[in-house]
Amino acid sequence: MQEFKITFTDHDKSVAVPHGTDLLSAATKAGIILNASCGGEGTCGKCLVNITSGKIKTDSSRFINIPGREKGIVLACQTIVESDLVVEIPKESVATHEHMSHWAEDFAKGVILQREGLFKPVPIINKIYLELSKPTVDDNTSDMDRIIDALKIRVNGLRLSTRLANLKHLSEVLRESDFKVTAVIAYKEGAMEILSFEPGDTTAISFAFAFDIGTTTVVGQLIDLVSGAILGTRIAFNKQSVYGADVITRIVFADEPGGMEKLNSAILDNINEIIEDLINLCKINAGNVYAVVASGNMTMMHLLLKIDPAEIRKAPYVPTLSAFPTMNAREVGINISPKGIATFIPGVSTYIGGDIVSGILACGLAENEELTLLIDIGTNGEIVLGNREWMMGSAASAGPAFEGSGLSCGMKAVSGAIQKVAIDPNMDVRFETIAGSPPKGICGSGYIDLLCQMLKRGAISKDGKINRDTGSRRIRKSENNYEFVVAFAPETGIGRDIVIQDDDIENIKRSKAAIYSAIIAILNKVGKNISEVKKIYIAGGFGNYLNIENSIFIGLLPDVGRNVYEFIGNSSLAGARMSVRSRDALDVTNEIYRNITYLDLSSEAGYMDEYMAALFFPHTDIGRFPSVRL
């Protein structure tokens, strides 16, 4: 078959692909992950590329508004290769994959820091150094019994087992090390397993990873199990995104021939790249990493474990399993020690996954005496209300707007994202970007500030329409409707204006309405008033900043005392990290997941009315937001 050479000039990469290949696939083959949150459907408009030379076929009829189409700019996913090509990829089309340590590390503070100090530091991997008595004719018990006898006093009578592979040469290991060995012991669902025997005393060298596996973002942290220190953090875009932006499109894709393979490889690539990156950074041998603890939503877990997820998207929405047995990491495909384990935080149901259970662990909701609310704003919005007596959880179809997805200039909370915004009375905009880089787009917390400020300055109406009569140079007609320019091209890092459009505002309004009305629905279900809630934790991928005041102002969060609120960042990652550092914390997740009642909003009378009433800034019933004055 005829092959064409595709050269991606600004990436110094070229790749040979057969006639008929689309450019999105060609870029993926070259190792360049493009933004494609619609999964290559041609609807999100993120995978723009510039054809410098060569022949293509492109279906322009289906395109959304593409600035500069006349100059050879096309959507990679809709463009078919018909000759050798030279292609330029604009920066904003590439899914950046950068070191974002501040993103998660900064969140070892507040309630998270308090909670991390609470659990006994007995990590998921326990290394015990043994100086065994040498066998004699009068004491010639087997090598393994000798070890078990020596360990018994220290492992509280938990049953100990080990794999056959560890036994094949145990007699040599013991004798070559003069009966001085370190037993590497893993904690697995209440039992103990000796993963390995290492010659000599290796107790000072012990590492593990905590992972949050999100639909759009994967975050990993390398933990030193001896000191408990976080040695590094990496955030990456979930590579599955090219096959679908949300869990539903991925489940559909998993059912196509080879689909599951691709999705599974993508997420494993994410995880293994983060592992490789961090162990190289810290000059650690993968053989000294014996555990990965990961939390994620139900679909992510099924795809990671290659378990058929088809039933998750069909009524009555049943996952194959929600609590996962501890597995050998290599069996799953995770590249730590071949003897290492992979442990997954259990979830409740299709809509309340291990990420939420992990968050409940992180903020302590399930142990609190007082009524506590956890709101996790990620690709969807999950809400859990309760205390140590009971818990009720629900999931709102909020969509990924607050993760920056589906918006014309939306982006993740990574370097270059506008995260804080202030607007002067004369419509001058000041903003702050993550890592202080020139702006590339707007992340969730930036949109919240932006909407709040635009409302205050009259740039948008209470029903979310851009006010075309302000006379500001920032407000102008766009191809579809109106838009507000947050940053003009010369100020940006992408050479294009960064804007917010009517459609973006509509999108965010629906998201905030879904979350707010879900909170109210749960409260109504259990007959509680928001004033009875003593603590509200907000979690989500907003970076390290979220303005609660502004969130209330736009009607995303209920209008209660500001001291009730605490923003806790990525609580899914924090819970996984706590479980790495302490078995007691991991045990708590096993109690949590069985104790949450799930509330299905779609079958809840009154929920739709609540939702409709919330499609307004801050709310149709302004009496609910007494502190908001427009």
Place this chain on the structure above:
Amino acid sequence: MQEFKITFTDHDKSVAVPHGTDLLSAATKAGIILNASCGGEGTCGKCLVNITSGKIKTDSSRFINIPGREKGIVLACQTIVESDLVVEIPKESVATHEHMSHWAEDFAKGVILQREGLFKPVPIINKIYLELSKPTVDDNTSDMDRIIDALKIRVNGLRLSTRLANLKHLSEVLRESDFKVTAVIAYKEGAMEILSFEPGDTTAISFAFAFDIGTTTVVGQLIDLVSGAILGTRIAFNKQSVYGADVITRIVFADEPGGMEKLNSAILDNINEIIEDLINLCKINAGNVYAVVASGNMTMMHLLLKIDPAEIRKAPYVPTLSAFPTMNAREVGINISPKGIATFIPGVSTYIGGDIVSGILACGLAENEELTLLIDIGTNGEIVLGNREWMMGSAASAGPAFEGSGLSCGMKAVSGAIQKVAIDPNMDVRFETIAGSPPKGICGSGYIDLLCQMLKRGAISKDGKINRDTGSRRIRKSENNYEFVVAFAPETGIGRDIVIQDDDIENIKRSKAAIYSAIIAILNKVGKNISEVKKIYIAGGFGNYLNIENSIFIGLLPDVGRNVYEFIGNSSLAGARMSVRSRDALDVTNEIYRNITYLDLSSEAGYMDEYMAALFFPHTDIGRFPSVRL
């Protein structure tokens, strides 16, 4: 390299081997297992073959007495191929491998039968049929939780786990079977694991194997777990025998390049051939066999699991492990269901293996109130004394004489073996063979009868020399010394006289002295008299018959009331079978192995004196055998 074709005419087999190959290896390659109890050292004289044509090189100087050497008869192990050859193999040179159901099945009697009825019939594999409620929006717990919830009431709160592989398509399995499935649950060291989910109700189809893995013999039984019935039994010579007759030579061989591989393959071949043979016989699908429970001595277990056995033969004789975690059968190399388990009866130390622990389970010694003695006469003699309060065990270096090994006409207790002997005053011999076949040799029980009768008729003296002055035509000079003809060539199935020689008697005398003196040494150690022992169980590969009276007469067993004795046959197999049929029985073995004290005879003062005094028929101190009148 030049290859020669070796044709084994009476087996219709031929094989190509390189110049320099020995004929024992050539026969093995052709799938013909020759008797070679010395491991190819040229000392046992069992692997006789007849060279019909071709050129060989043979080292006759090292040969033991070979009848018919002048006619082209040579030892296969000492004969090097130097051209194409045509070879005949006499029947008695071939390790027979036959259906010997009577050997083990007949022993579901006496104490064994009683014990088998004692344990609750909850087999190691438990199939539970579930008609699950179908998920609804109000009851959308995960598939796995639905199953665990349904099982909970029936598995007594034991923790349940399963392998990842079972989960990949669980959602399909459940839905295609309309939520009617059978969970196949295995019992593993106090925990439970779901091995498989089978659509529909398959509880009526459930099988497992019990195995006794002996140094010289491997016996397997196929058990129907629904009825508990023994569906078939197979006995085979341990194929490792060609690499060494005893455990020591095999441990040495394991250390040679490729040695462990060969030994491991040999025993796995044995096991897998027995499995294949029995499932074919009973028309059973291997996929319906989910468990193998095996018992064997420490060396056999290490070689089966490919665990380095080197330390077993070096002081202080330490095995790598004596209690074995339950494993996946395929991981070990055993061909039952890929999801099936292999469980091994735990042993105590190098000298008291799982075969003895299994025997203790079978006869109930560890549960008895009264003082009980178990004597297992196999390749060595193991002795355990005790009751439910305490146990002491020891191993006597008895050698394999009672298994028919190392004797001029010795053979296993298989078809054609002389197992009962009577001698008239006029020296006429009457005998009975196993399966009534023409005699091929003499097995252990036959030798005991023979010695007893020869002593009574004055054919041998009390110190074990053949009396050359009886005038009987049966007593004649042999090449080495004197011999007694038990069966003349025309009466036999091998066309040669079956004899007992002075050297054979000396060999048996040492064996019986080692066993008797070990019994006395243990009694002395704990300050007990043999009269305080209320029950003595004799186990071993004697076939289904052992004359206790005659065993006492030759001084093998202490002279106490005959009703104290019970011959229980292959108790290692019986214990494995009990453990297949009942988890409670398996649990007992885990209690037994920790509670036995091992007595090392070599460091025991007075043992050598006891042994020397026992080198006489019945004993130097005739006062110890009051009922024996010569």
